[in-house]
Amino acid sequence: MQMLYLQGTQTRETQARYVGVVYFNVLRVARTLIAACQRYKVSFSDPAVAKTAAQLWKMEEGSFSHTERLPQSLARGIYRLWQDPGVQEVFRLSHAYALQESADHFMDNVVSFSEPSWMPTPEDILLCRVVTTEIKEIEFQMDGTNLKMIDVGGQRSERRKYLHCFTEVDFVLYVCALSDYDRVLGEDHSQNAMAEALMLYQEILDSRWFRDKPVILFLNKADIMAVKIKHVPMATAFPEYRGPASFQPATMYIKDRFVDMSPQRLVYPFVTTATDTSNVKKVFECVKDQILRGNMSRFGLV
Numbered sequence: 001m002q003m004l005y006l007q008g009t010q011t012r013e014t015q016a017r018y019v020g021v022v023y024f025n026v027l028r029v030a031r032t033l034i035a036a037c038q039r040y041k042v043s044f045s046d047p048a049v050a051k052t053a054a055q056l057w058k059m060e061e062g063s064f065s066h067t068e069r070l071p072q073s074l075a076r077g078i079y080r081l082w083q084d085p086g087v088q089e090v091f092r093l094s095h096a097y098a099l100q101e102s103a104d105h106f107m108d109n110v111v112s113f114s115e116p117s118w119m120p121t122p123e124d125i126l127l128c129r130v131v132t133t134e135i136k137e138i139e140f141q142m143d144g145t146n147l148k149m150i151d152v153g154g155q156r157s158e159r160r161k162y163l164h165c166f167t168e169v170d171f172v173l174y175v176c177a178l179s180d181y182d183r184v185l186g187e188d189h190s191q192n193a194m195a196e197a198l199m200l201y202q203e204i205l206d207s208r209w210f211r212d213k214p215v216i217l218f219l220n221k222a223d224i225m226a227v228k229i230k231h232v233p234m235a236t237a238f239p240e241y242r243g244p245a246s247f248q249p250a251t252m253y254i255k256d257r258f259v260d261m262s263p264q265r266l267v268y269p270f271v272t273t274a275t276d277t278s279n280v281k282k283v284f285e286c287v288k289d290q291i292l293r294g295n296m297s298r299f300g301l302v
């Protein structure tokens with residue numbers, strides 16, 4: 001939305017604000033990898049890496065603000081940590097401890113992030129994980145129509161904040177990650193993230209605030225799903241799945257699991273890749289043409 005309808009990601013102001021957010025992502029990824037090494041009892045092959053790990057462990061994730069630079073020596077240390085065979089070994093198990101999926105982007109590029117002239121690119125910005133902890137209202141115009149999107153956090157701790165907050169909603173936009181079928185939930189590693197997404201979806205459908213509202217369902221992270229389905233069986237989340245291990249049937253199966261939960265409900269499913277601006281643009285064109293326009297005229301909005 002930001003990219004398409006707001007000020008974009010290219011303004012100096014947005015870029016400068018994201019410097020600290022990128023560092024936050026770097027530190028969170030590095031610390032999550034270190035914690036995973038401890039959990040899986042994997043040791044570092046180089047004492048210098050162990051030293052960097054100890055240093056990072058003592059730091060806060062928000063240690064660097066947008067006005068500071070990540071020290072270059074620390075950035076090189078983080079890169080060395082990333083290259084460590086033990087860290088690479090636990091990286092391959094990342095679905096089991098909810099490491100953010102863009103982790104490799106932040107580790108691969110950490111040295112350049114510490115250069116004095118570096119500014120976040122649109123890609124760096126789109127790949128940041130920014131946990132929503134407050135209800136955010138985003139207002140934008142699409143072809144002269146004013147839209148207000150209310151963004152809420154998906155984590156368990158966030159949900160009690162909003163299920164009762166809405167009185168005048170025209171649509172529910174529910175975003176689930178297709179590629180979550182083999183991943184654990186960040187806040188509860190004993191729970192499968194896809195099972196949680198299905199459960200939350202049901203809860204939202206049942207909530208009295210959204211009971212009759214049409215749902216726009218984004219089956220997101222299609223790019224990650226397309227790669228993953230070739231080597232990770234769907235059985236992790238759906239033991240009863242009998243279809244082939246390929247993108248289209250697996251995605252359609254997941255879509256049906258959502259849609260079949262509410263045969264009476266108007267549900268508009270879309271397969272999306274939110275980090276691909278051209279894909280989001282196309283999807284929103286469809287949303288606009290197929291859904292918003294028809295419904296808005298019904299509501300007297302256009």
Ligand SMILES: Nc1nc2c(ncn2[C@@H]2O[C@H](COP(=O)(O)OP(=O)(O)OP(=O)(O)O)[C@@H](O)[C@H]2O)c(=O)[nH]1
Nearest residue numbers: 102126127128129130131132153154221273274275
């Ligand atoms: N590859 C890929 N990454 C994606 C896609 N959509 C989102 N991401 C990444 O997933 C992460 C999403 O982070 P957030 O925006 O914090 O996610 P959220 O769903 O709003 O999380 P909460 O606010 O906690 O509910 C970021 O690292 C994004 O780059 C996608 O379609 N493909």
Ligand SMILES: [Mg+2]
Nearest residue numbers: 130131132153
């Ligand atoms: Mg969010």
